[in-house]
Amino acid sequence: MSKAKRLLDILLFVSAKKKFTAQEISDEFNISIRTVHRYILDLSDMGLPIYAEQGRNGGYRVLTSRLLPPILFTEDEAVSIFFAFQSLLYYRDLPFNTEIKSASHKLYSSLQEEAKRKVDQLQSYIAFWNPKRAIETPLLKAVLEVAIENKNLHIHYESKSGTTTKHIHPIGVYAHDGLWYMPAFDFTKQKILLFRVDRILSIIESEENKEIFVNLKEWFSSTYEHKQPIRLHVLLSSEGVRQCKSDPNLEDLVVIKEDGTGNIDSIIDKGELNFISPLFYRLGVHAQIVEPKELINILRQQAKDILSLYQEND
Amino acid sequence: MSKAKRLLDILLFVSAKKKFTAQEISDEFNISIRTVHRYILDLSDMGLPIYAEQGRNGGYRVLTSRLLPPILFTEDEAVSIFFAFQSLLYYRDLPFNTEIKSASHKLYSSLQEEAKRKVDQLQSYIAFWNPKRAIETPLLKAVLEVAIENKNLHIHYESKSGTTTKHIHPIGVYAHDGLWYMPAFDFTKQKILLFRVDRILSIIESEENKEIFVNLKEWFSSTYEHKQPIRLHVLLSSEGVRQCKSDPNLEDLVVIKEDGTGNIDSIIDKGELNFISPLFYRLGVHAQIVEPKELINILRQQAKDILSLYQEND
DNA sequence: TTTAATCATGCCAGTAGTTGTCATGTTTTT
DNA sequence: AAAAACATGACAACTACTGGCATGATTAAA
Numbered sequence: 001m002s003k004a005k006r007l008l009d010i011l012l013f014v015s016a017k018k019k020f021t022a023q024e025i026s027d028e029f030n031i032s033i034r035t036v037h038r039y040i041l042d043l044s045d046m047g048l049p050i051y052a053e054q055g056r057n058g059g060y061r062v063l064t065s066r067l068l069p070p071i072l073f074t075e076d077e078a079v080s081i082f083f084a085f086q087s088l089l090y091y092r093d094l095p096f097n098t099e100i101k102s103a104s105h106k107l108y109s110s111l112q113e114e115a116k117r118k119v120d121q122l123q124s125y126i127a128f129w130n131p132k133r134a135i136e137t138p139l140l141k142a143v144l145e146v147a148i149e150n151k152n153l154h155i156h157y158e159s160k161s162g163t164t165t166k167h168i169h170p171i172g173v174y175a176h177d178g179l180w181y182m183p184a185f186d187f188t189k190q191k192i193l194l195f196r197v198d199r200i201l202s203i204i205e206s207e208e209n210k211e212i213f214v215n216l217k218e219w220f221s222s223t224y225e226h227k228q229p230i231r232l233h234v235l236l237s238s239e240g241v242r243q244c245k246s247d248p249n250l251e252d253l254v255v256i257k258e259d260g261t262g263n264i265d266s267i268i269d270k271g272e273l274n275f276i277s278p279l280f281y282r283l284g285v286h287a288q289i290v291e292p293k294e295l296i297n298i299l300r301q302q303a304k305d306i307l308s309l310y311q312e313n314d
Numbered sequence: 315m316s317k318a319k320r321l322l323d324i325l326l327f328v329s330a331k332k333k334f335t336a337q338e339i340s341d342e343f344n345i346s347i348r349t350v351h352r353y354i355l356d357l358s359d360m361g362l363p364i365y366a367e368q369g370r371n372g373g374y375r376v377l378t379s380r381l382l383p384p385i386l387f388t389e390d391e392a393v394s395i396f397f398a399f400q401s402l403l404y405y406r407d408l409p410f411n412t413e414i415k416s417a418s419h420k421l422y423s424s425l426q427e428e429a430k431r432k433v434d435q436l437q438s439y440i441a442f443w444n445p446k447r448a449i450e451t452p453l454l455k456a457v458l459e460v461a462i463e464n465k466n467l468h469i470h471y472e473s474k475s476g477t478t479t480k481h482i483h484p485i486g487v488y489a490h491d492g493l494w495y496m497p498a499f500d501f502t503k504q505k506i507l508l509f510r511v512d513r514i515l516s517i518i519e520s521e522e523n524k525e526i527f528v529n530l531k532e533w534f535s536s537t538y539e540h541k542q543p544i545r546l547h548v549l550l551s552s553e554g555v556r557q558c559k560s561d562p563n564l565e566d567l568v569v570i571k572e573d574g575t576g577n578i579d580s581i582i583d584k585g586e587l588n589f590i591s592p593l594f595y596r597l598g599v600h601a602q603i604v605e606p607k608e609l610i611n612i613l614r615q616q617a618k619d620i621l622s623l624y625q626e627n628d
Numbered sequence: 629t630t631t632a633a634t635c636a637t638g639c640c641a642g643t644a645g646t647t648g649t650c651a652t653g654t655t656t657t658t
Numbered sequence: 659a660a661a662a663a664c665a666t667g668a669c670a671a672c673t674a675c676t677g678g679c680a681t682g683a684t685t686a687a688a
Binding site for chain 3: 316317335336337348351354355366367368369370371372373374
């Protein structure tokens with residue numbers, strides 16, 4: 001076997017093992033101890049952060065976490081990785097910030113000048129715009145780790161009504177519109193609630209969980225099932241059509257007529273009403289709601305509140 | 315110089331050159347032609363897609379695009395790259411889809427079983443939720459490339475008023491809320507307009523541009539300057555405070571008093587009024603607008619429209 | 629058709645690199 | 659003091675690499 005291949009095998013072996021003696025490597029790979037010492041010198045020259053502890057019970061230690069075998073990326077693949085990193089730039093906190101930085105640095109420094117310029121250019125021609133939050137989410141990584149380890153948590157949480165303590169089992173973590181959310185099973189209320197990770201003040205890890213809960217994907221799909229189906233029937237002007245087409249909740253429901261106007265006639269969940277009512281408020285005369293009455297009442301009540309609030313300012 | 319290092323140099327040299335003869339390499343690196351042939355055999359064995367063209371004017375050709383020197387990633391760095399890729403999953407179209415897939419595959423296949431499980435787990439515990447659009451954006455990559463090459467474009471665009479033809483210079487491309495947008499200088503209107511990339515029906519590349527326009531970052535910041543400053547003064551209940559704190563446009567403006575209530579008193583751009591009015595509509599009695607009158611009028615007018623639209627349904 | 633420019637492959641001897649063994653030190657723990 | 663580990667040097671045996679030469683095959687140009 002060639003020296004290069006053997007060195008690679010040893011590199012992977014020792015970076016996984018972290019602590020070892022020359023004798024162990026000698027036995028594992030059937031090479032003399034003298035050669036092991038020579039090899040370790042080579043690895044160290046190649047940049048592997050390895051150091052020796054002298055004396056009895058001594059040995060070698062490797063500092064980095066486990067290494068992958070060397071990978072040959074094409075320039076385009078490297079650019080695509082930078083592109084992906086770019087999409088994360090607009091989050092204030094991320095679970096893998098330090099790793100992203102070091103991976104980024106390794107990639108960038110092995111690019112040729114020309115490719116470096118390409119990457120720099122990419123970053124000035126493309127952006128992932130998110131409202132960049134000033135809100136800190138310091139517990140994000142901790143919470144994600146607990147979720148992956150399937151453990152339960154006691155948290156201090158800042159809710160509408162003040163600070164409360166909760167005993168929960170996290171389902172997962174997701175980002176939406178620049179904020180991090182965590183659906184979790186609340187043992188007191190015996191159901192899954194949605195928490196904002198930045199509002200978690202402190203966590204105490206508790207016991208590991210034996211029960212099996214839904215995972216994040218299942219939770220997503222179940223959340224979007226219709227629990228209280230209700231008929232939504234709306235007539236739209238052509239401007240109303242255009243705006244509804246830009247709304248993720250409604251775009252698939254709009255039926256367009258030949259003259260450009262359109263309508264929505266579909267079954268939606270009652271819980272969505274509060275979510276879509278601001279849109280119909282904004283649309284005003286461009287959307288004539290036929291059903292449900294509940295939605296009309298929400299709009300009317302809100303309109304009355306506004307008018308009474310501002311009538312004396314006239 | 316060791317064989318491994320020389321092979322690596324040659325690998326980088328030929329993957330950049332794409333077509334070459336054994337003689338060229340022999341001259342470049344001062345090695346015999348016989349050895350060049352042996353080296354190329356080695357590179358081919360290592361998986362480099364290289365093939366020979368026989369006969370006079372023949373030579374070697376390399377198929378992949380330019381390669382980077384081999385990179386040693388730690389397991390955590392690899393995980394962070396997968397994490398970044400995860401954040402792109404919710405876009406229907408991306409400029410680097412094929413490269414992302416191949417990079418992903420290279421990384422995944424060199425992970426150990428344990429790390430593979432970790433990556434799989436990560437994907438079931440974390441998500442970047444975006445309204446997953448059904449809207450195709452087939453011209454995204456083409457448009458981005460034109461922007462990077464600093465060229466002008468003629469486009470067919472589907473706007474409010476129907477299909478139009480425009481002569482533009484793209485500034486850049488950005489994603490927001492699952493859709494792709496392109497600010498571009500419109501030569502007819504002599505100003506920068508914002509286009510939705512999915513509404514571009516076709517493009518014709520035209521001449522390269524000599525003039526220098528703003529870049530994407532500059533455009534972003536200039537767009538958020540105050541062009542028509544106006545005073546926004548609002549009194550908030552504690553619930554009003556809570557909700558404003560969740561709005562990216564307002565969170566930094568809210569001043570909280572000791573009793574939990576608060577207020578906003580700040581200078582904003584007049585153009586933002588239409589954007590923030592739905593929030594104050596939703597807040598209803600939790601937000602008492604003191605200034606500007608324009609905002610109050612928007613709210614009152616809208617409320618009246620709604621009431622008159624639905625009064626007969628009572 | 630011939631010739632020149634290529635790749636492809638085998639052989640061999642000389643050179644360069646790698647390995648194992650032995651020897652000698654040093655450091656640290658028992 | 660002994661044992662267990664790293665550290666390093668010398669040297670001979672072994673292995674791998676290299677260049678040169680020869681031969682063949684394929685293709686394009688003269």
